[in-house]
Amino acid sequence: MSYLKQFFRWSIDTLFPKYCVGCALPDTFLCPECFAKIVFIKKQQCGRCLKISTGGKTCLKCKQVWALDNLLVATYYSDGPVKELIHAYKYEGNRSLKNDLMQIVQNNHALIDSLNTIKGEKIIIPVPLHYKRRWWRGFNQSEDIAKLISAKLKILTTNSVLKRKFNTKIQASLHRKDRLNNLIEAFEAKTCLNINSSVILIDDIATTGATLNACAFALKKSGAKRVIGVVVARAF
Ligand SMILES: [Zn+2]
Numbered sequence: 360m361s362y363l364k365q366f367f368r369w370s371i372d373t374l375f376p377k378y379c380v381g382c383a384l385p386d387t388f389l390c391p392e393c394f395a396k397i398v399f400i401k402k403q404q405c406g407r408c409l410k411i412s413t414g415g416k417t418c419l420k421c422k423q424v425w426a427l428d429n430l431l432v433a434t435y436y437s438d439g440p441v442k443e444l445i446h447a448y449k450y451e452g453n454r455s456l457k458n459d460l461m462q463i464v465q466n467n468h469a470l471i472d473s474l475n476t477i478k479g480e481k482i483i484i485p486v487p488l489h490y491k492r493r494w495w496r497g498f499n500q501s502e503d504i505a506k507l508i509s510a511k512l513k514i515l516t517t518n519s520v521l522k523r524k525f526n527t528k529i530q531a532s533l534h535r536k537d538r539l540n541n542l543i544e545a546f547e548a549k550t551c552l553n554i555n556s557s558v559i560l561i562d563d564i565a566t567t568g569a570t571l572n573a574c575a576f577a578l579k580k581s582g583a584k585r586v587i588g589v590v591v592a593r594a595f
């Protein structure tokens with residue numbers, strides 16, 4: 360190992376001492392025992408009304424008002440060590456935890472199978488952060504996860520299509536109804552997508568599904584035929 364690599368490894372170990380986020384066992388960020396506590400979602404649901412549906416397909420009723428076609432969720436946010444893992448990754452900045460999040464997605468075999476059955480032209484797009492927030496955090500968690508999924512499924516990923524126009528801080532000061540109305544306009548797709556392409560839209564957590572839906576709305580305006588949301592965890 361080169362000196363530079365050794366120094367880098369030393370810096371990471373000093374900044375983020377290795378302890379399991381679930382039980383504080385040393386030398387690992389997520390021990391096998393805590394990993395085993397993760398509940399993998401087998402029965403996917405409609406992303407809007409939560410009715411059980413094959414492949415997380417948006418139900419016919421919701422389809423009339425919802426742009427997202429499918430939502431595939433790997434696990435639950437509040438179950439087991441997932442919440443701590445996402446917190447340490449996003450807010451404490453331990454970026455190497457992206458690999459553990461990817462392990463969660465990858466180990467939901469039904470989810471991966473559903474992605475493998477998507478036919479035709481496909482592209483992976485991460486939910487963008489507003490540029491100010493991205494600058495503040497130093498990375499976009501969705502982009503990290505999108506890159507790992509892209510490598511696993513051998514599907515191209517790009518972060519140059521979708522753009523976030525508003526910062527959610529501004530959003531938070533609005534009333535709920537205004538916020539939902541405003542959110543649908545919060546994203547724009549910069550380049551026209553190849554008509555008939557399916558977009559695999561990646562985010563770390565879905566809280567209401569409204570962000571994914573707003574992205575799907577923008578992507579469809581730009582020519583996407585189908586938008587499939589994929590998240591590590593669902594918090595609703
Ligand atoms: Zn543990």
Ligand SMILES: [Zn+2]
Pocket residue numbers: 405406407408409410417418419420421422
């Ligand atoms: Zn529904």
